[in-house]
Amino acid sequence: MKKVTILLAVLLVCVAAQYSHAGETPKRIVSLAPNMTELLFALGLGDRIVGVTSFCDYPEAAKKKPKIGGMSNPSLEAVIALKPDVVVMTVDGNPKEFEERLRSLKIKTFVFRAKRLREFPQGIREMGAVLGAAEKADVLSGEVEKTLERFRTARQPAKKEKVLFIVWPEPLIVAGPGSIADDALTLLGEKNISDDSRTSYPKYSIEEIIRRAPDVIFIGKGKGMERVSKGLLQRLETVPAVKNGKVFYVSDYLYRLTPRTVKGLEELDRYIGRRD
């Protein structure tokens, strides 16, 4: 009887293993996006990465990995040559056709589908499940959730301020509805003056900014941003944010979903911060 039980148990485990969605940790991973690379490192899978894009620059170790091209134009040949077990890509930034080509060549892909801040923890967990790093994923997503929760339940400011987040000064592109920065601002209880735009990163008019008179302006950091934006700020002299000196340069943590995104949240909070 005992033998049968053991046999059954073993069988069950084997069957369960077949049907479980938890994958074995793949040995060779190719990443097609910088934020995927960051996440992979955060999940402890950094040494299994065999290929990254030329834009993957964080953490330092990522820069040393072999390159397979850009985000919108990765080289199929380079990816195949690396013999990956799985290719990690995003739904936003990588060409859809590339995923189809990979699949038609029988290469496993994982598409990270989270785009908004609130989808992030779940996205991390999914990734951890498929790549066999469920524990680390739990920890990471837990941290993110905690931070998000902290901001959500914090005391809201008495008066909602009008905020604008500039992504690029020339042409003038701002963070609109559906962008991570917008999610962050909403979470912090502020009003994004561009939240009635139709796209996530609309090209905005200077006139409109003057008319909507934001109280605070954030400018995301990029190469030479300070120089380039000086001209823009001159034209926005009459805007309250500029008049009262509430123009702040912040980093690019809020541009994509990475483990550092929450740092971006905290950064914003520091400048607006009037909370406990």
Added chain:
Amino acid sequence: MKTKLVVIILVPLVVFGLSLVLGPKIINPFAMDETSREILFSVRAPRSIVALLMGMALGASGAVLQGILRNPLADPYILGISSGASLSAAIGIIMGLTFLGSFTIPVLAFAGAIFTGSLVGVMGWKRGGLWPERLLLAGVGLSFLFSALLMLIMSVSSDEGLRRATLWIFGDLSMSDWSRIPFGLIFVLGGMLLSMARAKALNALILGDELAHSLGFTPHVERFFLFVSVGLMTSASVSLGGMIGFIGLLVPHMIRFFAGSDSRALIPASAFMGGALLCVADLVSRSILPPMELPAGVVTAIIGSPYFLYLLRRRNVLSV
């Protein structure tokens, strides 16, 4: 003459072979491992074949159009076909349409090209025939219109769609796969056969409508068939891999020294040369800065522009 024929056929074949073997990593065809075999057959082969097909279509179209329009600066895109194709492809890309799977964008591009070509044909029609001047004006006008519409759409789209649409428009051979090739083959070869069948008529048209008539041709009818052949070939080319310029414009002039001006030789010679050239450009575009891939259209422009300026300085070269 026979040697010339052999040379002109050999060149694209040799180039094709090289494009399979060379590339960011050299593959030894006699000692291929699994991965290399995969790369050669699934990635490089279809890509090079598409490059050959597109180059053939563009080269032949250039030769035919320069004859019909009696204009040495004519290029397959002058008839606005490519603007229409780019517009519909961009709409598809930006809106994320996938109703035909991976065929969606090529089919949209083809439909846009055919639509624009027909529109140009209709506008170029008067009193029972197609007139070169009207075709030219209609083509240029529609080109401007569609380019403007394209820019409008791109300016209100997300930068994701924008980026992808731009890359497509500059010529993107990276998504070539075997499934697209039969379609391309049919239309490119079909168009070429049609233009070859009317090659004598094209020669006569170059002399002028009255002389063509005197030699027994009906200029309007011949122009119509030749125009259709160009439409088919250019539409197929644009739908296979976007807009790749300079080949249609330059190759006929380049090959004229070798093949002469008789359309019966110039059209196929331009086709073979165009195919070889685009194959080389594609090889360069994916090998020069690996693993980055430059759009092939950029490479042809960089090679083509100086060569074009060089041609301008030579005597008598730019006659039709």
Added chain:
Amino acid sequence: MSSASDLPILDFDRISFSYAKNGAFIKDLSFSIGEGEFIGLLGANGSGKSTILKLGGGILKPSAGRLMLWGKSLQTFRNRDRAKLISYMPQSLDVTVPFTVRELVDMGLYPYDIRPAMTTGEALDMVGLRGRADGRLADLSSGEQRRTFIAMTLLQGAGLLLLDEPLANLDIRYQIELVLLLRRLKEERNISIVMALHDINVALQLEKVMLIKSGEILGIGAPEEVLTEERIRQAFGIKVRIIRQQGENAYVSYKNSF
């Protein structure tokens, strides 16, 4: 050579044509061209010379009347068949075409599936351009370019050449050369020629002329009969004197006009 009772090659029977919607430019024009005739079509600019030649070549369609080619209506001929019988050479030839002399002359064979008896070399010999066979058309002198096109029409095998002002812009030496060549074609190959021109002096040297004004025939026949001072005044609007001297050819004197 031919008499009026033979079947003419091309017969204009009360032909009318106009470029505009109404109002006829050519009205009720009748004349015919027989075998082995060399006719000079003389008239001022705009008198209808080009129009008549284009009608004869089938490029323009008459609005009324019958145009018969060897007794059959011209319209019933297929283009290729007509091309084997009539060759039309327009007034302005685009000499920037990239073809060589030989390639151009060879195009005369286009109406045919099977190569007729004459070879390219023979055609070039007839016009004296054998040595320039592989040169580009653009490199030839204007006289030689015209002769190249004539060689092409020889290969075309047409029995009737309709030439629109082939002497225009040629130096007098080449004009004479061309006329002599055409005469030889007529004599040796029985080819009929209708040549539009507006130089009265040259017209006086031809064997048969047709004088026209505003789409109407003022006279057709030998120059001595047709080109009278009165008729020339009608056609060209100037007063001239025709000097005819015994044993010398006639020529026009413009002394009174200047």
